[in-house]
Amino acid sequence: MNQLEQLKNYTKVVVDSGDINNIEKYKPHDATTNPSLILKVIKMPEYQYLLKDAINYAHKKGGNKTQKIINATDKIIVSIGIEILNKIPGFISSEVDSRLSFNTEESILKAHKIIEMYEQEYGIPRSKILIKLASTWECIKAAQFLEKDNIKCNLTLLFSFAQARACAESNVFLISPFVGRIYDWYKSKYPEIIYNSSNDPGVKSVKKIYEYYKKYSYNTIIMGASFRNVDQILELSGCDRLTISPELLGFLQCNTKKIFCKLKKPNKKYQHPKHRLSESEFRWLHNQDAMAVEKLSEGIRQFSLDQDILEKIVLKNF
Template identity: 75%
Template sequence: MNQLDQLKKYTKIVLDSGDIKNIDKYTPYDATTNPSLILKAIKMKEYQYLIKESIKYSKRKGGTKKKQIINATDKIIVSIGSKILKKIPGVISSEVDSRLSFNTKKSVLRAKKLIHMYEKEHGIPRSRILIKLAATWECIKAAKYLEQDNIHCNLTLLFSFAQARACAEANVFLISPFVGRIYDWDKIHNPWNLYNVLNDKGVQSVKKIYKYYKKYSYKTIIMGASFRNVEQILALSGCDCLTISPELLNVLQNRNEKIFKNLIKPKLILDQPSIKLSKSKFLWFHNQDAMAVEKLSEGIRQFGIDQATLESIIQKNI
């Protein structure tokens, strides 16, 4: 049995790709997308037709040119998500424009719009959609509001324990701690450290969150993300979910060494802490982590750039 099949016994595998061909190859349970992956997908020859379809859709909807561009980009996101859902048994994560990451109200409205498009235009129930939001205080609050309408969220770009704790306290459905980006930062700032997966800061971060969530019976699902090597993935076998790129899934599929479950729920379960993080405490604790501050800001900026690039492609063709 290859390592990918072994890993599936311990952890739900999620494909981190917008390319539908990869679904057939790796047979994941769920899939995730983001602006970078959507942009990469529509640059492929086989997905060029989605640009024309989305523009036709936006013109039927009408409104200003800016509104049409937004509607067209949302249509591409939902169209790709809908196609992926035909290939998998689980859910798809679709991301709200990261430029709304510090606006709770607008994040909620855009999320509801995407859900409406999935349900009314593609006949896909909201139970199969996760709305991706950056793990800012504003978006954590947005996720809490959306949950009241049975809209589940995936809080992404999660780097600090403060983010993880605030998400759990808000009953967020799922979080995506970014293992690889934490590793990248640590490698740059501590280049003299000899690498071992056991001292990998990204791996340690997920292990800490896992232990805390399970110790206090938080229901929020942990989905490790953004991996740089197979060793990081295998070190987190037993995590609720792992979202993995096609490149690393291919490596796992071609290795047969035995793997073991490394994350195990603690036997002693405690009552959840009665004191929850306030906004000021969240910001204070989060800002004590220089890596988390830098990587969250960088991630939001990059996703914003990719979203703007997608819009510029639409604008040229509209």
């Protein structure tokens, strides 16, 4: 078996792409999208029909120009999600507008809108959808509320242990710790250090979260994300899920070297710690991690920029 086939024996493999061709090629269990991936897809000639459909949808919905643009971009996100769902057995992750990352109520409203579009426009049950939200305090609280309506969430842009702990304590369905972006920050700050699988700070971060979640029997799923190389992926073999770019899936598919399960659940488990992080404690602990503060802010800004570009493309084609 190639390494991709072997990895699937230990971990649910998720493809990090909006391109249907990649979904069909690598046959993942789930798929994730984000504003950057949506923007990349909608620029491709073969998906221009989705842009046209979204604009027609927005005109039918009516409203002022701003409302039409928002409706069109939401339609694009859901339409790409539908295309992917036709090719996978599991979840599709669809992301809430990053510009709402510090607004709990607006994030909840947008999540409900996306879910309703899947259900009412396409007849897809919410059980197949993961709503992606940035791992801010506001969005973690939004996810906690959405779970009460059976809306599962994927908390993304997760860099600090404080974020991971708050998500578990809020019964978030799934988290996406960003291995590669953590690695990037440390590589930039400390270029003299040679990183490998044993000291990679992104890998170590996910291992710490995994050990904590499993030790205290939290149900929140851990899905490692944002990988820079195959070694990072293989070092996290055994993680609940791993979302991997098509390029790295290709490398795994072309290699037959034996791999091993690196993450295993502890034999002894404990009850959840009674003390739950308050908002002030969360903000203080997260603030103590300079890498996490910088990368979370950077990620939100980048996704927001890509959302702006997508809206300009829609406006240009109105």
